[in-house]
Amino acid sequence: MKTDTLLKFTFWRVIAVVIIVAGIVSTYYRFTKGLGATTNLSDAVPWGFWIGFDFLGVGLAAAGFTIAATVHIFNIHRFEPIVRPAILTAFIGYSLVIGLLVVDLGRPENFWHPLVMWNIHSVMFEITWCIICYTTVLILEFAPVVLEKFNLKAPVKLLKKISIPIVIAGVLFSTLHQSSFGSLYLIVPGRLHQLWYSSLLPVHFYISCIAAGLSMIIFESYLNTRAFNTGLRLKILSKLSVVVVIVLVVEFLLKITDLLLSGKFNYLVTSSMETSLFYLEIIVGTIMPVIILGSKKNRENKSWLFIASVCVICGFILNRMNVSITGMVSSSGVNYFPSFDEISITFMLVVFAMIAFRLVVQYFPVFTYSEEKVIEENGIAETKKLITGE
Amino acid sequence: MLKPKGLLFDVTLCIGCGACYDGCKQKNNLPKTNQNFLSDHLSANTFTVVEQYGNNYARKLCMHCDEPSCVSVCPVGAFSKSKTGAVLYDGNKCIGCRYCMQACPHKVPRYEWGKTQPRVRKCNMCDDRIKDGKITACAEACPTEATLYGDMDKLIEIAKKRIKENKRNYYPHIYGLHEAGGSHVLILSPVPFEQLGYTPNLPKEPMPMLTMRAMEKIPPVVGVGGIFLGGMYWLTKRKNQIAKEENESIKDLEKHEN
Structure with a gap:
């Protein structure tokens, strides 16, 4: 048994080291040789895998604001145990995205320009500011966990006092930029395939990130229980999955109504790569998880919960990749596939994110409620301590 | 006060000599990019091209929109609209997000992919020359007046008159007058514009409106x-x-x- 785990960890560690070394070499080339030599981006495809991946990082981190709002604004305290993992996920997700953005920028040394050179008409400008502000919010929301560990009481007290305005600001910043990722594409009606282009793109992006973010929490909790035996209570996760189903159904109905009302039914019945990808996205990301989670028995089964969350996440990844890459292929006339360097730098950052998550979870009280610990559903006194948890 | 200026390109007059292509290269100190200018395409070192479609020649260059997508999408305001009507780019502000390239309805901006400090490159309607009282290098080089430089209102008048007086020779549409909210480059053609590689079916509404509706x-x-x-x-x-x-x-x- 023990050798088993050892072997497994060693195997994954070797993989991680290989990915990191490859990533570092690619990063070196990216900065010394330029984007042209290291990526498959071109004048016809100015945005590629990296932008698509930024969407994933931010979208999958969406639980950070939904859970914070549920617990601290709507005072539904039974979800309290998820707050810390959600905020940590969000913070790591955003750090990854910021790292990748810097690599992707043609002039990374000018990354600070949006702070002083303003163009308030630009969606990109708004997103930049929201990401900076929200990352600050996340730091403030997670700070108590770190401060507590080192027994610093005064700053924790101060943070507790301003926690509600912080959470509200976080929800607003998130709402804005999660939807604005969709708004980025509003100005390219001629380029993005009609199955994805819609004047409601920001709304679609917003709703879908909620389901994906919550699924990410289920996914992480499952893995964490396996690794450290300190995951979340099944009861909470199955309640979370109900929310996921509701959000998925709402998004599905909205998407279909939107397509039909804007007269795009013909795209659903023509055979093309885009149509197949659209169906794949709907089947994997919406229909399968709704069927699985539709039954109460499955919702109370760890493995099914896990499988359903993987489905939602895969569907979400497909959707964002379709909007950012495959949906643009036919108009650009170029078949784009990310280069080795694009992929290896991204994978390196993902491995860094996973290591960071693991280390923080191991050394800081993130999953603070184990299976046996029970908290009172309406117990204010016990759970009033907001972000700081225990 | 400078009146808004623009270019009128008339396909029926163009003989495909490439003088505009050479003039532009010379004015902007751009290196040679192709043995045959007719098979060249827009790039970081080519701001205008002449493309051959059967007996017709079509120029491609920045259209200098009235309400440019690039100006509206740039997070740091590296693009601006000059009083002359030209759309200008400031490489010192640029962070290299390439949203302008993604957003341009005419797919014009090009990038210096090979450099470690790349810039976006495109035609700037010879803004410096205009401010010195000259006309654009391409218009000056053109031997047949296929490319005309002048005040926008006069160019529109000329374009309308040509179509009206010579219905047989012209496809009855001034490309650029309303496309994507209108631009400072107008094009006349004997055939429908999509046959010459110009983006068809652009909305009459300025593209930035699509974003503004969400932003507001x-x-x-x-x-x-x-x-x-x-x-x-x-x-x-x-x-x-x-x-x-x-x-x-x-x-x-x-x-x-x-």
């Missing part, structure tokens, strides 16, 4: 959202407190009864 919802979302969240916090907290107090008073009552 931000203030209400923030305002209403903020009030809603604050209100919900207060309400749910109060509700929980009352529930707790009731619970306690019931317990108290039970104690008394016992």
Whole structure:
């Protein structure tokens, strides 16, 4: 048994080291040789895998604001145990995205320009500011966990006092930029395939990130229980999955109504790569998880919960990749596939994110409620301590 | 006061000599990019091209939109609209996000992919020459007046007159007059424009409006959202407190009864 785990960890560690070394070499080339030599981006495809991946990082981190709002604004305290993992996920997700953005920028040394050179008409400008502000919010929301560990009481007290305005600001910043990722594409009606282009793109992006973010929490909790035996209570996760189903159904109905009302039914019945990808996205990301989670028995089964969350996440990844890459292929006339360097730098950052998550979870009280610990559903006194948890 | 200026390109007059292509290269100190200018395409070192479609030649260059997508999408305002009508780019501001390239309805901006400090490159309608009282290098080089430089209102007048007086030779449309909200480059052609590689079916509305409709919802979302969240916090907290107090008073009552 023990050798088993050892072997497994060693195997994954070797993989991680290989990915990191490859990533570092690619990063070196990216900065010394330029984007042209290291990526498959071109004048016809100015945005590629990296932008698509930024969407994933931010979208999958969406639980950070939904859970914070549920617990601290709507005072539904039974979800309290998820707050810390959600905020940590969000913070790591955003750090990854910021790292990748810097690599992707043609002039990374000018990354600070949006702070002083303003163009308030630009969606990109708004997103930049929201990401900076929200990352600050996340730091403030997670700070108590770190401060507590080192027994610093005064700053924790101060943070507790301003926690509600912080959470509200976080929800607003998130709402804005999660939807604005969709708004980025509003100005390219001629380029993005009609199955994805819609004047409601920001709304679609917003709703879908909620389901994906919550699924990410289920996914992480499952893995964490396996690794450290300190995951979340099944009861909470199955309640979370109900929310996921509701959000998925709402998004599905909205998407279909939107397509039909804007007269795009013909795209659903023509055979093309885009149509197949659209169906794949709907089947994997919406229909399968709704069927699985539709039954109460499955919702109370760890493995099914896990499988359903993987489905939602895969569907979400497909959707964002379709909007950012495959949906643009036919108009650009170029078949784009990310280069080795694009992929290896991204994978390196993902491995860094996973290591960071693991280390923080191991050394800081993130999953603070184990299976046996029970908290009172309406117990204010016990759970009033907001972000700081225990 | 400078009147808004522009270019009128008339396909029926173009003989495909490439003088505009050479003139542009020379003016902007651009290196040679192709043995045959007719098979060249827009790039970081080529701001205008002449393309051959059968017997017709079509110029491609920045259209200098009235309400340019690039100006609206750039997060740092590296693009601006000059008084002359030209759309200008400031490489010192640029962070290299390439949203301009993604957003341009005419797919014009090009990038210096090979450099470690790349810039976006495109035609700037010889803004420096114009401010010196000259005309653009391409218009100056053109031997047949296929490319005309002048005040926008005069160019529109000329274009309308040509179509009206010579219905047989022209496809009855001035490309650029309304495309993507109108631009400072106007094109006349004997055949439908998509046959010459110009982007068809662009909306008449300026492209930035598509974004503005979403952006203008931000203030209400923030305002209403903020009030809603604050209100919900207060309400749910109060509700929980009352529930707790009731619970306690019931317990108290039970104690008394016992």
